Amino acid sequence: MSAKNAVLGLVIERPGYGYDLARRLEARFGSSGFAPTGVYSALDQLSSEELVRSAGARPGAANERAAPRTIYEATPKGVDRFEDWMLDDSSLAPVRDELYMKIALSRPHNLSRLIELTQTQEQGCLARMHRLRQPAGSLQGRPKAWSEVAALLVRDAEIKQLQARIEWLQKARTIMRKLSEAHQRSTARGDGIA
Amino acid sequence: MSSQVRLALEKVGKSYWRGPHETAVLKEISLSVYAGECVAVWGQRGSGKTTLLKVAAGLEAPESGTVRFKEQDLGSMSRSALVRLLREEIGWARRAGPESDELEMLDYVALPLLKRQTLRRARRRSAAALSRVGVGECSKGRWEDLTDGERTLVSIAHAMVRQPSLLVVDDPTANLDVLQREEVMGLLRSTAERDWLGVLITVPDMPSMVHAHRIGSLSDGHLLVPSGNLPERDNVVEFPARGRAAPG
Numbered sequence: 001m002s003a004k005n006a007v008l009g010l011v012i013e014r015p016g017y018g019y020d021l022a023r024r025l026e027a028r029f030g031s032s033g034f035a036p037t038g039v040y041s042a043l044d045q046l047s048s049e050e051l052v053r054s055a056g057a058r059p060g061a062a063n064e065r066a067a068p069r070t071i072y073e074a075t076p077k078g079v080d081r082f083e084d085w086m087l088d089d090s091s092l093a094p095v096r097d098e099l100y101m102k103i104a105l106s107r108p109h110n111l112s113r114l115i116e117l118t119q120t121q122e123q124g125c126l127a128r129m130h131r132l133r134q135p136a137g138s139l140q141g142r143p144k145a146w147s148e149v150a151a152l153l154v155r156d157a158e159i160k161q162l163q164a165r166i167e168w169l170q171k172a173r174t175i176m177r178k179l180s181e182a183h184q185r186s187t188a189r190g191d192g193i194a
Numbered sequence: 195m196s197s198q199v200r201l202a203l204e205k206v207g208k209s210y211w212r213g214p215h216e217t218a219v220l221k222e223i224s225l226s227v228y229a230g231e232c233v234a235v236w237g238q239r240g241s242g243k244t245t246l247l248k249v250a251a252g253l254e255a256p257e258s259g260t261v262r263f264k265e266q267d268l269g270s271m272s273r274s275a276l277v278r279l280l281r282e283e284i285g286w287a288r289r290a291g292p293e294s295d296e297l298e299m300l301d302y303v304a305l306p307l308l309k310r311q312t313l314r315r316a317r318r319r320s321a322a323a324l325s326r327v328g329v330g331e332c333s334k335g336r337w338e339d340l341t342d343g344e345r346t347l348v349s350i351a352h353a354m355v356r357q358p359s360l361l362v363v364d365d366p367t368a369n370l371d372v373l374q375r376e377e378v379m380g381l382l383r384s385t386a387e388r389d390w391l392g393v394l395i396t397v398p399d400m401p402s403m404v405h406a407h408r409i410g411s412l413s414d415g416h417l418l419v420p421s422g423n424l425p426e427r428d429n430v431v432e433f434p435a436r437g438r439a440a441p442g
Binding site: 129152155 | 236376404411
């Protein structure tokens with residue numbers, strides 16, 4: 001997934017310069033895995049397609065020698081393109097996963113390591129969930145503005161994906177534990193299965 | 195152990211017999227809940243969430259390990275002391291509601307106070323508890339008239355009216371929509387912080403954990419915690435030292 005449409009949407013919401021947009025992209029879509037530098041290449045592409053343009057420059061800080069930062073705003077063409085994108089169908093994320101591949105190609109002697117991997121992945125999912133938590137002192141009570149509700153729905157979707165992943169990991173681990181024990185018993189008897 | 199610890203489970207084990215088969219529901223679970231924080235444990239159906247809460251709240255004894263409340267070992271307490279502790283210090287939010295359909299919520303929430311206080315004073319505290327959780331307007335209503343969200347909040351007020359040190363809630367967001375859920379979970383977090391209360395909840399739905407200070411998942415009787423910040427050994431959910439002092 002390209003950061004282009006996300007950056008265009010952010011510029012339409014509020015003009016901004018590169019670093020500001022990178023921070024806003026991280027705050028809103030951090031879990032999508034966009035690289036911070038992706039903002040600059042997205043701005044280059046959007047500029048060359050005349051979807052965004054310079055709206056002036058933000059001066060560098062007084063105590064810095066930093067060059068002024070270009071502030072980008074959306075062009076009318078950019079707003080139209082964004083509305084077209086909003087109306088387009090949305091694709092499903094591809095299901096690609098290294099653990100699936102390992103399980104598919106594993107043999108009984110790999111089970112104990114795979115059990116460890118499912119536990120590590122579950123803890124990784126919990127860590128991601130932990131990062132998606134509501135920051136202290138932020139929103140309390142029922143969200144009111146649509147922007148708050150929209151952010152909530154997107155966060156829920158991300159957490160639900162983590163939950164589905166954890167549920168599957170737990171079920172896979174339970175089955176693998178049973179099979180691993182059976183494998184160890186049969187190996188001890190000398191009739192181990194391949 | 196820090197005096198800020200409200201609840202500490204150490205290597206707690208619990209099993210149930212189903213026919214001839216013994217099933218270990220909790221296996222060496224260690225978990226602590228500190229004053230001013232909300233801890234959420236997620237688990238699938240049948241994972242042992244309610245058993246964990248019952249053991250944590252002293253309603254069921256573990257077969258192994260210890261449960262300490264404010265450094266007191268529940269296993270070594272007399273029955274009367276345990277009953278007093280459950281009555282005074284631990285609030286369990288029950289979503290079953292009052293036994294009588296005729297009871298107004300003001301009186302339902304006042305019930306836990308009536309042994310020690312006059313009806314008038316108990317009602318005054320009940321009204322305050324209902325207002326604090328945002329359902330003051332339900333005081334004249336009856337259970338059957340309330341929405342699911344209001345029932346949840348009234349249940350929390352009922353558990354909080356004695357001003358316990360630990361609040362225990364099993365699935366506080368059941369049947370709530372996303373917006374009601376945010377309201378209830380935000381309330382539990384802010385209540386923990388404002389009242390210097392320990393809050394332990396279990397949830398079957400992970401988005402419900404989003405306001406919790408710390409989270410964990412139950413699976414096969416084990417408690418897993420997020421990677422990267424905590425040791426795996428002993429399944430300890432430990433709180434990093436914050437040097438935080440109790441409000442005066």
